Amino acid sequence: MNITPELQTASPASFPFSALVGHERLQRALLLAAIDPGMGGVLISGPRGTAKSTAARALATLLPQAPFVTLPLAAGLEQLVGTLSLEDVLRDGSVRLSPGLVARAHGGVLYVDEVNLLPDALVDALLDVAASGVNTVERDGVSRQHAARFVLVGTMNPEEGELRPQLLDRFGLSVALDNPADAAQRQAIVRARLAFDADPQALLATHTAAQAELAARVAAAREALAALAWPDAVVQHAANLALAAGVDGIRADLVMLRAARALAALEQRDTVCVDDVNAVAELALAHRRSPHVAPPPAGGASRPHPSPAAGQGDAVSQEAAPEGDWGALPPQPEAMVRVPSTGGWPPKKA
Structure with missing residues (x-):
């Protein structure tokens, strides 16, 4: 059969x-x-x-x-x-x-x-x-x-x-x-993956409580989001970090503030603070930072490269000047040289 x-x-x-x-x-x-x-x-x-x-x-x-x-x-x-x-x-x-x-x-x-x-x-x-x-x-x-x-x-x-x-x-x-x-x-990553591949439901069961708690926090944060405002000090700090990173426009400021508010809501606090901005700043700035601004040290804020000292003018060394997109050198004046006359082209042969 x-x-x-x-x-x-x-x-x-x-x-x-x-x-x-x-x-x-x-x-x-x-x-x-x-x-x-x-x-x-x-x-x-x-x-x-x-x-x-x-x-x-x-x-x-x-x-x-x-x-x-x-x-x-x-x-x-x-x-x-x-x-x-x-x-x-x-x-x-x-x-x-x-x-x-x-x-x-x-x-x-x-x-x-x-x-x-x-x-x-x-x-x-x-x-x-x-x-x-x-x-x-x-x-x-x-x-x-x-x-x-x-x-x-x-x-x-x-x-x-x-x-x-x-x-x-x-x-x-x-x-x-x-x-x-x-x-x-x-090893920890591999063990977790192998456990999931062997028995997905067993791994899910061990994380049921943690998943439920996290899902509840996200839902509560969504509800509380609109009630949170940004103090002036928080807005100013976000602006300072964006300026130090050399970003274009103000999208980085807006994203930092919205992310800081979301973090405060996730942690069930009723106000947004400067520490919230610091915690999310690199997430908002990493892909927007000017290529001429060094990434911040661990736990630090973005800092631009130092400017040339006053009075140096064109005497700034080539190494200290930022390169262009193609590594172009700064323009240099060149004297014009008169080309001597060649007397014209020779006559054509019959």
Whole structure:
């Protein structure tokens, strides 16, 4: 007797967020973005195998009934934002919206792997929707809008190319991951992964309480967010850090303040303080810092390179002057030399 095996739909479990090992900064950035998605999401850069996608999927488990939507590299603009079917106008006089991936991700996480390999137009549209929480679909002069509030998580491997600075600045927070260099930490990561692969439900059971507590904190922080304000000292400190980092525009100030507020809400405090800004500053400044400004020391604020001493003028040494994009040397005056006459071209031979 032939027995046909019954096919079952696979629904793989996600690695628990609280079980991530060695990613404290990444976990903080993702939690802050989940509390206030309007910051513009999180950009995670790092080499292969550093749990970038695992962390993104784990975040969705903390949000109530949150969808996890992946944007494929081959996606087009209509697949992302949706389209309008004007053919329905001719048939029954109504405009029908065909929703895209941003509509499916509403209330959850939109994950973009290798975001640096996407066309710039696609990334630009994606970041617009992530920051505003509203998606506008237009076609032939007809437009429709719908809510699209989600946590944007983009990942990239810098070895495969960089994002343009204009797009890089649009991401709210950024985290750069490194390969774990400590043997004990590598062992802890490997043991956690092997335990999950062997019995996902068993590992999930051991983290049930921690997951529930973290999910409750995120939900409470979202509710408390609007009630928190920024004292003048906090706004001034964020401005000073942004100036010291040499950033363009004021987006860094805004993101720092929103992230500091989200951190205060996560820690169940009723006021935002300067220490909150310090705790999130590098997440907001790392990808915006001017290339001529040195990264801060551990635990310190950004400091610009020292300026040339007054009175030095053009006598500043070439080594002290910042190089241009292509390492160009500063212009030097050159005297003009008159070229002697050659007497014209010789006559042509018949």
